Amino acid sequence: MPALPLDEAGKYVAAAYLVFLALILVYVAIMAAKLARIDRELGELADVAEGRTHPAANPPGADAGAGQDAGGGAEGNVFERERSSREELV
């Protein structure tokens, strides 16, 4: 079969490369949505942990840095473990 003229072949070549690009973009978009959900849930958990660390939720006159009790420390360790676990990946 003779080679297609450039104007006709160009459409096919562009289509092939665009399909590849679209495939990768769709995959990355899906993964980005997943990571956004993870990030949102992590934020919610951080709020819960902070609420436990500062149970009175900043009562009047309370020092913002106070409240690092044993439970808070343990939760901090949980966060620390999870963070170091994720850092292993990259």
Added chain:
Amino acid sequence: MKLPSLRVNAIAAALVLSAGFALVFFYAPLDADQGFIQKIFYLHVPLSICALAGFIVGGLLAIAHLRTGDPKWDVRSYVAIHLSIIFGVGVLITGSIWAHASWGKWWVWDEPTLVSFLIVFLLYATYYPLRYAIEDRDRQGRYASVFAITAGAFVPLNFIAVRMAQSLVHPRVFATANGGLPGSMLLTFLVCLAGMALLWVALVRFELAAKSASASLARLRRALEGEPEIPAQGSRIAPSVPSGATSVS
């Protein structure tokens, strides 16, 4: 062996792939027979090589899972196969576009190369329902690993059988008496292949990182809620990442 970070991996993939595509359009000469349409070769063939190699890698990781019983190898095997199936979709679509441009047909059923790849693709498409059908995580991992090893062994056998078959229209480019690429085309192809391989590795690591983050989040939630650490159950299709299985290096 310590791999470079995921970010470095992703940047390298983007750079090498961009360089490869630049070579395709600004350096590699036009094919004497097919003309400009042959440019699809530099996309289609590296995609297919990475997809098939990924299936084999998935099988090798499954062997590690069965030997050690460590679920992290099952997760890695799953992700390798998952990405290879995505690449396989790309192979089929770009191949169909090339086929229509070259042969005037989107698909040719009497061509061994096309049909064999479709068979491999459909074989691996059954990997998902296999996992999905098994509730118990341990059995799911074992069965999936057996499948991955068997199917992974089928890939090179299939490749050899196709090479030995009499091809009708699909070209044989490498290691054939009449084939062989000129140096500029070979260089372009190798750069594209390297870029595609880097992309595959980067996407595998990206997916593993996402799975690990998701699993860490679940463990964190359980820890904060005071629930005991329980093994993941249920009918989720993807295997969960066990504790301590987060490293992908």
